[in-house]
Amino acid sequence: MTSRVRIALLLGLAGVVMITLVMAPMLMSTFPSFLGGGSGMTTDCEDGDVINVTNVSNTAQSDIPSDYLQLYKKHGKKIGVQWTVLAAVGKRETDHGRSNLAGVKSGTNYAGAAGPMQFLISTWGGKAKIKVSSKFNGYAADGDGDGWGDVYNPADAILGAAKMLKRNGAPGDLKRALFVYNHAMWYVEQVLEIARRYATDGTLDLPPEADPACDTPIVEAAPDDVVKKILTYALAQRGKPYRWGGTGPAGFDCSGIIYMAYRSAGLSIPRTTFGQWPFGVKIDKGAEQAGDLVFFNAGPGTSASSPGHVGMVVSPGKMIEARCTLCGPIKVTTYRDRPNIVGYTRPLQNSDVQGQLKRLGVT
Structure with missing residues (x-):
């Protein structure tokens, strides 16, 4: 109880946080889709997918699986959102896909969310795996080029999350973008704090296009x-x-x-x-x-x-x-x-x- 109270004080949530912290990892926003990078010491203005480790803190390197780190960097740059924020969402939702809770690797949780980035199936496109066409305007995304948006595929899910954050305010208005992702200000602050720890200098720099x-x-x-x-x-x-x-x-x-x-x-x-x-x-x-x-x-x-x-x-x-x-x-x-x-x-x-x-x- 003492440690939980300490967390609650830090987040400014008092006793309510003890309930929401248990439920939150599997919750996702139901905002509709019509609303409409690297942090660190150096600036990367060129296109490409190669990770520059000077832009990744020791915390990030030790905590994020290498394949997930590559995807966060790649799709963050492609869409134009801070990769650190994208990675922090992945950490907060499912510990970068390592969680064994329901809905992470198969099925859905009690709220209907699925995959490493915890999309509601309804916001993903109505099905866990959907054919993605050039005219498709949902959050389902094809991050590995196979023509399908698979909510359980990290490449697809991370690209979809990047698109959702970008559509709703990132990279400039991160609080709004994250609040749309999950309707709780304590969630927003937690994700931003994780993102700062993933950055080499503790700041949330703008991606190259911004x-x-x-x-x-x-x-x-x-x-x-x-x-x-x-x-x-x-x-x-x-x-x-x-x-x-x-x-x-x-x-x-x-x-x-x-x-x-x-x-x-x-x-x-x-x-x-x-x-x-x-x-x-x-x-x-x-x-x-x-x-x-x-x-x-x-x-x-x-x-x-x-x-x-x-x-x-x-x-x-x-x-x-x-x-x-x-x-x-x-x-x-x-x-x-x-x-x-x-x-x-x-x-x-x-x-x-x-x-x-x-x-x-x-x-």
């Missing part, structure tokens, strides 16, 4: 100086809030940040998403480059011919976007696995913009 230290290679890879100016402005707005109708400096909406980024390079394009869509020259999928726009059939009153959301490509597969009020701050995200993509445009090839470039002395 880290300003990684902006230089993105900007330098731009096709010309005009695009470099556009990217520099847009990336500098990262971390600011979404604001309906916003054109800065305090906040932006999805088209507002693009409008102002082009203005920073001396160029005028339409202000709204509905105006930007027909303005740029259409670009085939796979041909998009930095500075191009990617449009989505998302938002009230929109359609495939009148998309309501837009992001700006900053590097292959990555865009900067101001998504929505509840989606966290402006950030760089992945877009190729996002549903409802309508198409891509290149505003710089619009005839009006070509004339503006000539007046600016840009050929």
Whole structure:
């Protein structure tokens, strides 16, 4: 009893925690799916799956099985969430799959949760193993490339957990993302404390796509100086809030940040998403480059011919976007696995913009 009271005092839960600590490892959020890396001493701005052990604390190396550590790092980087937080969820839920409690390796627990990351079968996709297609928008994920999302497969479950955290606020709003994962603030604080112990310096650094230290290679890879100016402005707005109708400096909406980024390079394009869509020259999928726009059939009153959301490509597969009020701050995200993509445009090839470039002395 003394040790439990001590834990309760640390967590600020008083006597209630003695009940919830017993139940919590197997509980998962039932929030619907429509809401919509490495910590440590060094910054890893490149893609790839190789673990840099300098980014992993001694605690993490001794506590996390090597195959799980590889998956946390790989999928954390792929999705853009702190691998330490992803690993801390795995630790808190099932001790990285080592727990022998019901539902971890087969079946479900009393709440209907299953697998090493404890997904409710209903939020996974309705079945423990489901065929994952490019149009699938649930949390079931194919982390090993076999075409199936298996809730008991660590590769699939960890990727699914990364997607869930990202969709609900990570990497910027970790408390919100974790609260959606499990509706308890004591759970949130426990996971964050574990994550800090897994980091070499005890901090929860941003993953590469959210880290300003990684902006230089993105900007330098731009096709010309005009695009470099556009990217520099847009990336500098990262971390600011979404604001309906916003054109800065305090906040932006999805088209507002693009409008102002082009203005920073001396160029005028339409202000709204509905105006930007027909303005740029259409670009085939796979041909998009930095500075191009990617449009989505998302938002009230929109359609495939009148998309309501837009992001700006900053590097292959990555865009900067101001998504929505509840989606966290402006950030760089992945877009190729996002549903409802309508198409891509290149505003710089619009005839009006070509004339503006000539007046600016840009050929």
